[in-house]
Amino acid sequence: xxxxxxxxxxxxxxxxxxxxxxxxxxxxxxxxxxxxxxxxxxxxxxxxxxxxxxxxxxxxxxxxxxxxxxxxxxxxxxxxxxxxxxxxxxxxxxxxxxxxxxxxxxxxxxxxxxxxxxxxxxxxxxxxxxxxxxxxxxxxxxxxxxxxxxxx
Amino acid sequence: xxxxxxxxxxxxxxxxxxxxxxxxxxxxxxxxxxxxxxxxxxxxxxxxxxxxxxxxxxxxxxxxxxxxxxxxxxxxxxxxxxxxxxxxxxxxxxxxxxxxxxxxxxxxxxxxxxxxxxxxxxxxxxxxxxxxxxxxxxxxxxxxxxxxxxxx
Numbered sequence: 486x487x488x489x490x491x492x493x494x495x496x497x498x499x500x501x502x503x504x505x506x507x508x509x510x511x512x513x514x515x516x517x518x519x520x521x522x523x524x525x526x527x528x529x530x531x532x533x534x535x536x537x538x539x540x541x542x543x544x545x546x547x548x549x550x551x552x553x554x555x556x557x558x559x560x561x562x563x564x565x566x567x568x569x570x571x572x573x574x575x576x577x578x579x580x581x582x583x584x585x586x587x588x589x590x591x592x593x594x595x596x597x598x599x600x601x602x603x604x605x606x607x608x609x610x611x612x613x614x615x616x617x618x619x620x621x622x623x624x625x626x627x628x629x630x631x632x633x634x635x636x637x
Numbered sequence: 638x639x640x641x642x643x644x645x646x647x648x649x650x651x652x653x654x655x656x657x658x659x660x661x662x663x664x665x666x667x668x669x670x671x672x673x674x675x676x677x678x679x680x681x682x683x684x685x686x687x688x689x690x691x692x693x694x695x696x697x698x699x700x701x702x703x704x705x706x707x708x709x710x711x712x713x714x715x716x717x718x719x720x721x722x723x724x725x726x727x728x729x730x731x732x733x734x735x736x737x738x739x740x741x742x743x744x745x746x747x748x749x750x751x752x753x754x755x756x757x758x759x760x761x762x763x764x765x766x767x768x769x770x771x772x773x774x775x776x777x778x779x780x781x782x783x784x785x786x787x788x789x
Binding site for chain 2: 532533534535540543544547553554567568569570571572573575576577578590591593597598600603605606
C-alpha cells in the first residue's frame with residue numbers, strides 16, 4: 486500500500502466524523518504495513534475537547550501493541566496536528582507522521598509551530614506533509630461552509 | 638488561599654511521584670477556591686508517556702464538573718507544561734495556568750514554545766509562572782541527580 490492509500494482510509498474516517506457533526510479529521514496508525522488503529526474526531530460525541538483523532542488513535546495503537554512507544558509505527562492523519570497532538574506524537578515516539586493538509590492557524594508540525602523539529606527534542610519523528618492535500622482540504626472547507634450556511 | 642499554598646499542595650503530589658520513581662510533577666485544578674482535581678505524573682506506573690500530571694488533572698476536573706470546558710478554573714502545576722499539555726490546556730479552555738519552574742528544554746508556555754500566547758488562538762488563558770520556583774526546581778534537580786548516581 487502507498488501512503489495515499491492509507492490517507493484515503495483516513496479520509497473515509499474523516500467523512501464519518503463530518504456525517505456525525507464533528508470537524509472532519511481521521512487518523513490511523515500503521516505497523517508493518519497493517520492498520521492497527523483507526524479513529525476519527527469525537528469531540529462533540531464525547532463532549533471532550535481533547536478527543537482528537539490522533540489522541541484516540543495513539544491510545545488504541547498502544548493498547549493493540551501492548552507497548553509504551555510507537556517507534557516502528559506511522560501515524561496517518563488528514564490534518565496537520567495541533568500542539569497537543571504533535572506533543573503526544575513526540576512523547577509516544579511515533580516513528581513517522583504523515584499528514585494531509587496543513588493547518589495554517591494552529592498546525593504544530595511546521596505551520597504555527599514546529600514541535601517535531603524542535604532542536605532539543607530527545608526524539609524526532611520523520612514528517613511527511615501534503616499527502617492527498619487537496620482532498621483533505623476540500624473536505625474541511627465543505628464542512629465549515631455548510632456549518633456557516635446553517636448559521637452555526 | 639494564596640497561589641503559593643496551592644503550589645505547595647502540588648509539590649506534595651510531585652514528591653509522591655518521586656517516591657514512586659516518576660519524574661516529580663504534580664498538578665491540581667482549583668474552582669471557586671476549592672481543589673476539584675489533583676494528579677501526579679504516572680508515566681511509569683501506567684507505562685503511558687501521555688500520562689502527565691496535567692492531562693490526568695484536566696480529565697479528572699472535567700469529570701468532577703461534568704463540563705466540556707474549564708473556563709473558570711486555575712490549573713496549578715510544578716513544572717512548565719510541555720507542548721501536549723499546553724495544547725490540552727488551550728483546548729479545554731482552562732482559565733488560568735500557574736506553573737512553578739520553567740522547563741528550558743521543552744516548556745511550551747514561554748520557554749521552547751509559547752502555545753498560550755499564539756496570536757491566532759481562539760482562547761488564551763492567563764499564565765503566571767515562577768510560583769515557588771526554587772522549591773519546584775530543587776525537587777526536579779534532586780530527582781535527576783539521584784537517578785544519575787544510581788546509573789539510570
